[in-house]
Amino acid sequence: MSVNTYLSDEERLIIESATIGIAGAGGLGSNCAMHLVRAGLKRLVIADFDEVSESNLNRQFFFRDQIGRKKVDALAENLRRIEPDLDLALHDIRLTSENAGPAFEECQVIVEALDSAEAKSMLLGALLPMDKPIISASGLAGWGRSCEIGQRRIGRNLILIGDTTSDIRSGLAPVSPRVGIAAAMEANAVVALLLGLEI
Amino acid sequence: MTITYQGNNEDTEATTVWDFLNKKGVDVRSAIIELDGEIIADMSIPLKNGSVLNVFRIVSGG
Numbered sequence: 001m002s003v004n005t006y007l008s009d010e011e012r013l014i015i016e017s018a019t020i021g022i023a024g025a026g027g028l029g030s031n032c033a034m035h036l037v038r039a040g041l042k043r044l045v046i047a048d049f050d051e052v053s054e055s056n057l058n059r060q061f062f063f064r065d066q067i068g069r070k071k072v073d074a075l076a077e078n079l080r081r082i083e084p085d086l087d088l089a090l091h092d093i094r095l096t097s098e099n100a101g102p103a104f105e106e107c108q109v110i111v112e113a114l115d116s117a118e119a120k121s122m123l124l125g126a127l128l129p130m131d132k133p134i135i136s137a138s139g140l141a142g143w144g145r146s147c148e149i150g151q152r153r154i155g156r157n158l159i160l161i162g163d164t165t166s167d168i169r170s171g172l173a174p175v176s177p178r179v180g181i182a183a184a185m186e187a188n189a190v191v192a193l194l195l196g197l198e199i
Numbered sequence: 200m201t202i203t204y205q206g207n208n209e210d211t212e213a214t215t216v217w218d219f220l221n222k223k224g225v226d227v228r229s230a231i232i233e234l235d236g237e238i239i240a241d242m243s244i245p246l247k248n249g250s251v252l253n254v255f256r257i258v259s260g261g
């Protein structure tokens with residue numbers, strides 16, 4: 001039984017057999033994973049080296065009693081509260097240009113959900129040659145301007161979500177509404193890709 | 200020659216992607232470069248008349 005009872009049998013087959021990679025379990029990754037599980041995805045590969053901290057609770061899918069725990073473990077616990085029957089591959093690693101490819105080799109679609117511009121660029125450089133669809137995000141900090149968080153296809157395999165300008169380094173805070181919008185858009189793009197729908 | 204950059208036609212004397220973006224002051228280290236519908240990593244690729252070049256900034260936050 002899927003948590004998403006709105007799927008047709010054909011859609012369920014596609015969704016439940018897909019393996020999706022999520023690079024980062026912070027604001028984007030934890031919320032994107034939550035949306036994917038609610039959509040009916042059962043097989044996720046999640047990579048993150050970090051631990052839950054108090055400053056994460058303003059936007060990330062964690063709870064106060066999980067502070068100090070590894071993000072991949074805390075996220076797995078939370079996702080299994082939505083859907084106990086999950087096949088999760090958890091990598092407690094800092095992603096590098098060397099280990100990113102092997103970590104997500106089995107995935108059909110990979111979600112870039114890292115924080116710094118340098119890490120995002122590194123990951124895209126490592127994963128784009130794999131010729132798999134990648135959903136990335138750039139420009140989601142601050143408040144307001146929801147409709148400026150757009151999405152565009154770049155090249156054959158990259159879908160970029162965000163306004164490409166709202167940078168936390170310019171003093172804008174990473175806060176739940178805009179980060180959540182981008183995370184939901186990343187998840188929506190994954191499911192649309194899997195189902196062959198317009199992104 | 201004339202290329203399309205960020206959706207606008209521009210006349211340029213630049214011969215390569217690097218040359219063009221360098222003159223524009225674009226920091227390519229945190230950007231995705233798309234040339235004629237393909238993401239490129241090699242900035243030494245020559246531009247040609249009618250090339251379509253797009254730059255997408257990668258900024259921090261997640």
